[in-house]
Amino acid sequence: MVESMETVPEYKKTEHRNWINSQQDRMTSLVEKWASINSGTYHRIGVESMVNTLLPEFSKFEAVPQILEIPSIQQVNDRGELQSIELGPALSVRCRPDATKRVLLAIHTDTVYSVDSVFQAVKHDSNRLCGPGVADAKGGIAILLVALEALERFLPQELQEHFGWEVLLNPDEEIGSPGSASLLQAAASRNHVGLLFEPSLPDGSLVSQRKGSANFEIVCRGKSAHAGRHFEDGRNAIAAAASIAVQIHSLNGRWPGTTFNVARVDGGGPLNMVPDVGVVGVNVRYSGQDQEATILHTLDGILSEVSSSTGVESERFGEFTAPPKQAEGLTETLLHQVVETGTELGLNLNLRPTGGVCDGNRLQRWGLPNVDTLGVRGGEIHSHDEFMIKESLAERATLTAELLLGWATNKIPWPISRTEADYGSSEKS
Ligand SMILES: [Zn+2]
Structure with missing residues (x-):
C-alpha cells in the first residue's frame, strides 16, 4: 500500500532524508553484525576484531581512518596488587581538520558483556533488535556513520571546506575511559562541538544532565x-x-x-x-x-x-x-538546537537528568560542549534483555544529519561565536 502524504513522517521527506531512510535495512544488518562480535572491555581480541570490522565502513570517506593503540591501564586485583591491563585499540577518522567549523562525533566500541557472558546472541523481535551492545552503543555507531555519509553526499561542494569532522570510537568507556582519556582530551581541544551516540532513554528522551x-x-x-x-x-x-x-x-x-x-x-x-x-x-x-x-x-x-x-x-x-555534567552554557544551547531540529522532524524530544555517566561528562570537563544521547531508542542496557528499536536507526541518523547539514549551510546557527572559538588572535575583533 502506498503511504499517503500525511502519514509520511517529516524525517523521511526531502532527498537526503529519503536517502537515509533507504539505509534502514543496511543499518540494522550492520548493528546485527557488530553486536555478534563480543567486545567486552577486557576482551582485547574482540575489541580489535570489532575495530577491524568497522574499518571498511569508515574507509569510504576522503579521510583515512587510523587504528590507535591506547596505553595499558592499572587496576587493583583481588590480592590488592596493582595489575597492568592491555585494552583494545581506538578508531579515529579526521576529515578536513583545518575547517573553521569542527564537530567531534564519538562513541565507544566496548560493551559490559565479558567474553564468557551468557548473553551473546542477537535476535530480531518484530520492531526490536535484542543483543549485547545493540543500544549501548553499536546502534550509535551505525547512526553516526550514515549521518556522515549523508553529509558528504548532500553538502554542496563549495561548503565542504568550511566544515570538518572527527570520529573517535574508543574501546574503554564502560570502565570510565582510563586508557582513552588522552585521545578524548586531545579531540576535545581541537573541535568546537561534540555529538555522542549513547542510547537515548527508552521513551526517546535525551539526557540533559548527569551525575x-x-x-x-x-x-x-x-x-x-x-x-x-x-x-x-x-x-x-x-x-x-x-x-x-x-x-x-x-x-x-x-x-x-x-x-x-x-x-x-x-x-x-x-x-x-x-x-x-x-x-x-x-x-x-x-x-x-x-x-x-x-x-x-x-x-x-x-x-x-x-x-x-x-x-x-x-x-x-x-x-x-x-565530573558531573550540567546543562549549561554552550551545552544547553546545543541541547535546544537538537530539540528544535527534532521538532521540525516530527520527533518530540524531552530532556531528562540521569545518574549515569559517559564520555560526555569528561568531554565537557575538557571544554567541549556536547549532546551525548543521539544514539538509538532502546532499553534494558547493561542487562541480558538489552534491545533497540530498529526504526530509530534511520530516525536518529536523520536527526544528526539534519544538525550537521544545518550547521554547515548556516540553516542552524553555529553555536560557537567566533571569539569563543580558537580561530587565532588576528580574527578577534
Ligand atoms: Zn554506553
Whole structure:
C-alpha cells in the first residue's frame, strides 16, 4: 500500500532524508553484525576484531581512518596488587581538520558483556533488535556513520571546506575511559562541538544532565597467622575490609543525591589462616563537583578510624572518573538546537537528568560542549534483555544529519561565536 502524504513522517521527506531512510535495512544488518562480535572491555581480541570490522565502513570517506593503540591501564586485583591491563585499540577518522567549523562525533566500541557472558546472541523481535551492545552503543555507531555519509553526499561542494569532522570510537568507556582519556582530551581541544551516540532513554528522551562518578579500591593489609596456633598474632584484613564496607554503605542518605555502592569485597584464603589482605571496591555518584573534597575526606576518615581500632593499615586507590555534567552554557544551547531540529522532524524530544555517566561528562570537563544521547531508542542496557528499536536507526541518523547539514549551510546557527572559538588572535575583533 502506498503511504499517503500525511502519514509520511517529516524525517523521511526531502532527498537526503529519503536517502537515509533507504539505509534502514543496511543499518540494522550492520548493528546485527557488530553486536555478534563480543567486545567486552577486557576482551582485547574482540575489541580489535570489532575495530577491524568497522574499518571498511569508515574507509569510504576522503579521510583515512587510523587504528590507535591506547596505553595499558592499572587496576587493583583481588590480592590488592596493582595489575597492568592491555585494552583494545581506538578508531579515529579526521576529515578536513583545518575547517573553521569542527564537530567531534564519538562513541565507544566496548560493551559490559565479558567474553564468557551468557548473553551473546542477537535476535530480531518484530520492531526490536535484542543483543549485547545493540543500544549501548553499536546502534550509535551505525547512526553516526550514515549521518556522515549523508553529509558528504548532500553538502554542496563549495561548503565542504568550511566544515570538518572527527570520529573517535574508543574501546574503554564502560570502565570510565582510563586508557582513552588522552585521545578524548586531545579531540576535545581541537573541535568546537561534540555529538555522542549513547542510547537515548527508552521513551526517546535525551539526557540533559548527569551525575559525577568515582571508583575507589581500598586495600587493607593485616598480618597472617595460623588460625589455631597463633590466632592472637594475626590482624584480620577481611574483618577490617568488612567494617569499612559497612561504614561506607551507611553514608547513603547523608547527602541528597550522593550514593555509595559497595560493589566488591575480595581477599582472604584458607580458613585456617588469618587473612592479611582485604579489598573493598566502591562506586560513588554525586551531583556537584564541590562535593568531591567532602567525599574524599569522609572516606579517609573511615579508613583511619578502622586502622586505629584494628591495627590493619589501609590504602585508597582510584579516582573521580567523571565530573558531573550540567546543562549549561554552550551545552544547553546545543541541547535546544537538537530539540528544535527534532521538532521540525516530527520527533518530540524531552530532556531528562540521569545518574549515569559517559564520555560526555569528561568531554565537557575538557571544554567541549556536547549532546551525548543521539544514539538509538532502546532499553534494558547493561542487562541480558538489552534491545533497540530498529526504526530509530534511520530516525536518529536523520536527526544528526539534519544538525550537521544545518550547521554547515548556516540553516542552524553555529553555536560557537567566533571569539569563543580558537580561530587565532588576528580574527578577534
Ligand atoms: Zn554506553
